[in-house]
Amino acid sequence: MKIIDAFGMQCPKPLVLAKKEIDSGCRELSVQVDNETAVKNLSRLGTKTGLSVSVDAIEGGWLVSLCEGDGVVPNTSVVAPAVVAATVAACGTGAGCGYAVFVGKDHVGEGDGELGYNLMKMALYTLSESDDVPASLLFMNAGVKLVAGGEQQVLDSVQALAEKGCEVLVCGTCLDFYGVKDQLATGEVSNMYDILGRMQEASKVITL
Amino acid sequence: MKKFLIAFESTHAAMAAQKALSSIGSIIIPTPRAISAGCGMSLCFEAVGSHEAIALGLSVEDARGLATLYEVQAGEYQLLQKL
Numbered sequence: 001m002k003i004i005d006a007f008g009m010q011c012p013k014p015l016v017l018a019k020k021e022i023d024s025g026c027r028e029l030s031v032q033v034d035n036e037t038a039v040k041n042l043s044r045l046g047t048k049t050g051l052s053v054s055v056d057a058i059e060g061g062w063l064v065s066l067c068e069g070d071g072v073v074p075n076t077s078v079v080a081p082a083v084v085a086a087t088v089a090a091c092g093t094g095a096g097c098g099y100a101v102f103v104g105k106d107h108v109g110e111g112d113g114e115l116g117y118n119l120m121k122m123a124l125y126t127l128s129e130s131d132d133v134p135a136s137l138l139f140m141n142a143g144v145k146l147v148a149g150g151e152q153q154v155l156d157s158v159q160a161l162a163e164k165g166c167e168v169l170v171c172g173t174c175l176d177f178y179g180v181k182d183q184l185a186t187g188e189v190s191n192m193y194d195i196l197g198r199m200q201e202a203s204k205v206i207t208l
Numbered sequence: 209m210k211k212f213l214i215a216f217e218s219t220h221a222a223m224a225a226q227k228a229l230s231s232i233g234s235i236i237i238p239t240p241r242a243i244s245a246g247c248g249m250s251l252c253f254e255a256v257g258s259h260e261a262i263a264l265g266l267s268v269e270d271a272r273g274l275a276t277l278y279e280v281q282a283g284e285y286q287l288l289q290k291l
Contacts, residue, residue: 114223115219118222118223118226118249121235121236122236122237122238122249125235126238152233153235156235
């Protein structure tokens with residue numbers, strides 16, 4: 001069983017680490033975390049990916065275990081009721097996890113198209129250089145043309161964000177509409193459910 | 209390769225120069241906070257040395273009289289020449 005030590009890590013890092021493991025085929029893992037937001041989001045990740053979730057109080061935080069089956073991960077004790085209650089309470093705060101950036105067009109603001117396009121390139125570059133990386137970067141409508149058939153500078157910025165743990169989702173309907181699906185250079189083909197879901201999960205959404 | 213930056217005083221000049229320098233893989237970035245002058249747009253590119261960078265900068269007609277060339281060293285910007 002894979003154990004991830006995410007002590008000291010703020011959301012969304014524990015989530016990103018766990019998701020990477022699950023995406024690469026891992027179906028049994030435990031994550032040590034020290035904040036309730038991470039417990040809440042890891043629990044949600046487990047549910048979303050069809051894995052059972054159990055939460056154990058450990059020294060300095062919680063051990064969130066995800067596995068297939070009845071939720072009892074071998075070699076870990078059962079969930080303490082008090083901890084479950086605390087976790088549920090945390091879920092009710094609606095604090096959200098990280099922030100999402102929505103790119104619904106290939107330019108920033110309204111006005112001159114060329115200026116707006118250059119502002120978009122600069123905005124994505126600035127985001128990619130920042131220490132405060134968004135939890136998700138969401139491309140829709142003409143925004144998808146930035147990552148499918150777009151300029152190298154844009155691709156490099158988006159790739160850098162992905163490497164720092166930002167989830168990049170690209171609207172498949174939009175790729176299809178613009179006929180650029182086969183040109184998608186970075187990011188994951190996604191849909192309205194997931195893109196809206198990331199916005200709902202986030203503590204805030206920045207629209208470029 | 210060394211890193212260089214041209215800070216522009218005009219957005220129109222910056223966008224035109226970007227097209228002229230696209231073949232060398234220049235990228236358009238917000239002018240770093242450390243450089244207060246300019247319109248807010250800069251081009252960043254790599255060159256073998258400062259002589260090459262200056263020659264390249266001077267070759268961009270759109271930049272003439274409207275831009276300043278810097279060398280980027282460990283996050284610091286060394287003024288090289290007004291273009």
